[in-house]
Amino acid sequence: xxxxxxxxxxxxxxxxxxxxxxxxxxxxxxxxxxxxxxxxxxxxxxxxxxxxxxxxxxxxxxxxxxxxxxxxxxxxxxxxxxxxxxxxxxxxxxxxxxxxxxxxxxxxxxxxxxxxxxxxxxxxxxxxxxxxxxxxxxxxxxxxxxxxxxxxxxxxxxxxxxxxxxxxxxxxxxxxxxxxxxxxxxxxxxxxxxxxxxxxxxxxxxxxxxxxxxxxxxxxxxxxxxxxxxxxxxxxxxxxxxxxxxxxxxxxxxxxxxxxxxxxxxxxxxxxxxxxxxxxxxxxxxxxxxxxxxxxxxxxxxxxxxxxxxxxxxxxxxxxxxxxxxxxxxxxxxxxxxxxxxxxxxxxxxxxxxxxxxxxxxxxxxxxxxxxxxxxxxxxxxxxxxxxxxxxxxxxxxxxxxxxxxxxxxxxxxxxxxxxxxxxxxxxxxxxxxxxxxxxxxxxxxxxxxxxxxxxxxxxxxxxxxxxxxxxxxxxxxxxxxxxxxxxxxxxxxxxxxxxxxxxxxxxxxxxxxxxxxxxxxxxxxxxxxxxxxxxxxxxxxxxxxxxxxxxxxxxxxxxxxxxxxxxxxxxxxxxxxxxxxxxxxxxxxxxxxxxxxxxxx
Amino acid sequence: xxxxxxxxxxxxxxxxxxxxxxxxxxxxxxxxxxxxxxxxxxxxxxxxxxxxxxxxxxxxxxxxxxxxxxxxxxxxxxxxxxxxxxxxxxxxxxxxxxxxxxxxxxxxxxxxxxxxxxxxxxxxxxxxxxxxxxxxxxxxxxxxxxxxxxxxxxxxxxxxxxxxxxxxxxxxxxxxxxxxxxxxxxxxxxxxxxxxxxxxxxxxxxxxxxxxxxxxxx
Numbered sequence: 001x002x003x004x005x006x007x008x009x010x011x012x013x014x015x016x017x018x019x020x021x022x023x024x025x026x027x028x029x030x031x032x033x034x035x036x037x038x039x040x041x042x043x044x045x046x047x048x049x050x051x052x053x054x055x056x057x058x059x060x061x062x063x064x065x066x067x068x069x070x071x072x073x074x075x076x077x078x079x080x081x082x083x084x085x086x087x088x089x090x091x092x093x094x095x096x097x098x099x100x101x102x103x104x105x106x107x108x109x110x111x112x113x114x115x116x117x118x119x120x121x122x123x124x125x126x127x128x129x130x131x132x133x134x135x136x137x138x139x140x141x142x143x144x145x146x147x148x149x150x151x152x153x154x155x156x157x158x159x160x161x162x163x164x165x166x167x168x169x170x171x172x173x174x175x176x177x178x179x180x181x182x183x184x185x186x187x188x189x190x191x192x193x194x195x196x197x198x199x200x201x202x203x204x205x206x207x208x209x210x211x212x213x214x215x216x217x218x219x220x221x222x223x224x225x226x227x228x229x230x231x232x233x234x235x236x237x238x239x240x241x242x243x244x245x246x247x248x249x250x251x252x253x254x255x256x257x258x259x260x261x262x263x264x265x266x267x268x269x270x271x272x273x274x275x276x277x278x279x280x281x282x283x284x285x286x287x288x289x290x291x292x293x294x295x296x297x298x299x300x301x302x303x304x305x306x307x308x309x310x311x312x313x314x315x316x317x318x319x320x321x322x323x324x325x326x327x328x329x330x331x332x333x334x335x336x337x338x339x340x341x342x343x344x345x346x347x348x349x350x351x352x353x354x355x356x357x358x359x360x361x362x363x364x365x366x367x368x369x370x371x372x373x374x375x376x377x378x379x380x381x382x383x384x385x386x387x388x389x390x391x392x393x394x395x396x397x398x399x400x401x402x403x404x405x406x407x408x409x410x411x412x413x414x415x416x417x418x419x420x421x422x423x424x425x426x427x428x429x430x431x432x433x434x435x436x437x438x439x440x441x442x443x444x445x446x447x448x449x450x451x452x453x454x455x456x457x458x459x460x461x462x463x464x465x466x467x468x469x470x471x472x473x474x475x476x477x478x479x480x481x482x483x484x485x486x487x488x489x490x491x492x493x494x495x496x497x498x499x500x501x502x503x504x505x506x507x508x509x510x511x512x513x514x515x516x517x518x519x520x521x522x523x524x525x526x527x528x529x530x531x532x533x534x535x536x537x538x539x540x541x542x543x544x545x546x547x548x549x550x551x552x553x554x555x556x557x558x559x560x561x562x563x564x565x566x567x568x569x570x571x572x573x574x575x576x577x578x579x580x581x582x583x584x585x586x587x588x589x590x591x592x593x594x595x596x597x598x599x600x601x602x
Numbered sequence: 603x604x605x606x607x608x609x610x611x612x613x614x615x616x617x618x619x620x621x622x623x624x625x626x627x628x629x630x631x632x633x634x635x636x637x638x639x640x641x642x643x644x645x646x647x648x649x650x651x652x653x654x655x656x657x658x659x660x661x662x663x664x665x666x667x668x669x670x671x672x673x674x675x676x677x678x679x680x681x682x683x684x685x686x687x688x689x690x691x692x693x694x695x696x697x698x699x700x701x702x703x704x705x706x707x708x709x710x711x712x713x714x715x716x717x718x719x720x721x722x723x724x725x726x727x728x729x730x731x732x733x734x735x736x737x738x739x740x741x742x743x744x745x746x747x748x749x750x751x752x753x754x755x756x757x758x759x760x761x762x763x764x765x766x767x768x769x770x771x772x773x774x775x776x777x778x779x780x781x782x783x784x785x786x787x788x789x790x791x792x793x794x795x796x797x798x799x800x801x802x803x804x805x806x807x808x809x810x811x812x813x814x815x816x817x818x819x820x
Binding site for chain 2: 052057060061062063128132133135136137139140142143144146147151152155192193195
């Protein structure tokens with residue numbers, strides 16, 4: 001027993017080292033492979049004078065800010081002895097559709113024999129040796145990551161001057177999805193020498209694709225930003241217009257209702273149809289990351305029939321669509337001229353999108369937030385400030401403070417973000433299609449019930465969501481005179497007055513949408529009605545983990561990442577009701593405003 | 603204390619490539635052996651599609667660059683020779699008052715041998731071509747150069763992998779990390795061939811005697 005007692009502090013230290021080892025390896029790997037997770041300059045230069053955080057000093061390798069995903073690791077990786085499998089996935093195009101291929105699989109594990117071998121020899125202080133050897137290992141790991149083929153792709157992607165037709169996402173899980181035979185052929189394995197960490201050992205190994213030239217990975221320099229001078233939604237262009245746009249904001253659900261069409265639609269085409277409108281709305285800042293919002297809007301369906309969208313910019317958009325979180329800037333510059341909706345993610349939406357800050361990517365847990373962004377709706381439009389809810393705020397940037405729109409317009413954006421969430425969430429739930437993640441992830445998620453196998457990736461879907469709706473609204477503005485349909489309608493520009501929203505629940509919403517009322521007021525009512533209907537008809541929120549696909553799902557807010565099911569259930573109805581209430585409040589506010597506006601106009 | 607030695611694969615380099623190649627290799631080795639707190643700095647080679655990692659310490663960079671400059675000078679004086687650079691890590695042992703010297707004894711625990719075969723191709727392949735050739739070697743020469751360059755890149759990559767492999771496999775001989783400021787935790791020494799061949803040979807023999815480890819002279 002004495003022996004045991006002596007071991008305790010040792011074991012405690014060892015455990016701490018192992019835990020940090022896992023975190024650090026995740027950090028190193030993600031840092032070197034997923035460009036969206038880091039905001040700072042990719043050159044790797046940390047400001048020399050800056051103080052290194054204590055947590056960063058582990059293993060004497062200062063890497064800079066940890067991606068938010070790491071903070072969640074401790075939540076799900078409860079058992080130190082579980083394998084930590086990090087899949088680096090390349091999302092690329094193949095025959096017009098988006099394909100995900102695992103290009104690297106890192107396995108980090110603390111192996112510990114089941115039976116404790118009798119501790120012979122001097123184990124005291126052995127953790128120090130373990131630590132020292134780990135330091136060396138991390139150096140080797142860091143260098144090695146730059147020599148593997150995937151690094152070049154990563155560099156291509158991170159170079160901010162390019163828009164690429166591919167992306168890198170990652171997935172962390174605790175079990176392996178075996179590779180297919182075909183894949184096995186092209187994979188090679190490399191193992192770092194295990195480090196003795198009595199009573200176990202730390203192992204890091206990687207299986208990687210040796211040849212990445214087969215993929216059609218292209219990057220092109222994005223065109224310089226174009227200022228769309230006749231941008232409708234800009235208050236600069238026409239201050240009065242901002243109001244109708246904001247009215248439209250209520251139609252939050254129309255967008256999300258779009259649903260997720262089967263992934264057959266080429267990702268690039270997705271933005272094609274709806275971003276055009278969006279782009280009309282906002283100047284295309286290079287690397288418009290939100291352009292592509294695969295999860296939100298899967299089906300290209302009809303092109304967004306916004307006349308002012310220059311066709312040549314489609315190309316840009318398509319490229320930019322792919323850019324999503326690659327644009328590391330957290331600013332919402334792109335929204336400045338876009339419709340008033342600030343890219344405020346709904347509180348629950350963090351799972352889907354981070355308000356534009358790449359680093360917001362979070363580990364998606366199975367307790368992924370409900371699709372109903374409850375807190376946000378709880379506030380009146382006036383109060384729909386960027387900081388909608390605390391927990392969503394944690395990792396999400398404040399909503400575009402740059403907006404110079406009236407606060408009344410924030411609500412639409414708020415709703416929009418909500419809608420974004422909705423779209424990605426609900427769409428997926430309904431269609432059971434995991435957007436980017438693909439079936440694999442879905443499977444993973446399903447299998448790993450109770451464990452986190454979420455896809456940590458950054459996607460801009462929410463942002464896209466909003467730009468989209470923004471553009472939509474601005475377009476609406478053109479039509480003016482309340483001659484538009486239910487604000488919840490998302491696209492289908494063909495008939496501006498009657499805009500059947502292409503909700504994932506297609507018919508439901510469109511039915512409602514088709515009863516679009518000419519009057520602003522009525523349409524808002526309809527919008528609310530649609531929303532309520534949608535909420536009611538939505539399938540159980542926690543369908544399966546498949547909805548956590550990479551792009552579509554933004555990580556859950558920090559607070560939300562915990563164990564799953566218990567977290568889920570209580571929110572369903574209560575949240576929905578709360579949302580409804582908030583919608584009503586919003587509606588009232590908007591109505592009151594619209595009343596004022598109309599007066600002003602006249 | 604056993605001294606581990608790692609003999610890296612020989613590289614065929616041209617004069618203008620030496621700097622980059624050496625910088626890459628030396629920094630990589632030091633990065634893996636500078637076990638103090640480090641902020642890694644990635645550096646892309648210009649001549650090759652390789653990225654290596656530096657410690658990010660200015661002083662270290664200076665020292666290494668100085669040594670490389672010296673080496674290049676030496677190479678220019680001794681063209682078309684195979685040369686060797688040795689990067690050694692040592693521990694400082696307490697002064698031992700002995701009859702022959704007061705100097706601090708160094709106990710080398712690791713040595714890295716970098717073998718370079720500096721080839722200078724006569725036909726205007728070098729960057730500075732002073733002669734205006736009437737008959738332009740043309741594409742053949744260019745292809746040659748490209749082939750050489752590609753081969754060197756592949757070899758350099760191999761060398762880097764070799765370094766990582768060695769670093770991974772042999773960890774036991776690394777002494778405990780002293781609590782020093784800065785990244786470079788262990789004193790090191792870079793030995794380049796000195797101005798005369800014989801001296802260089804003597805140098806290596808001296809080292810052999812000190813460490814008792816056979817070296818390979820190319």
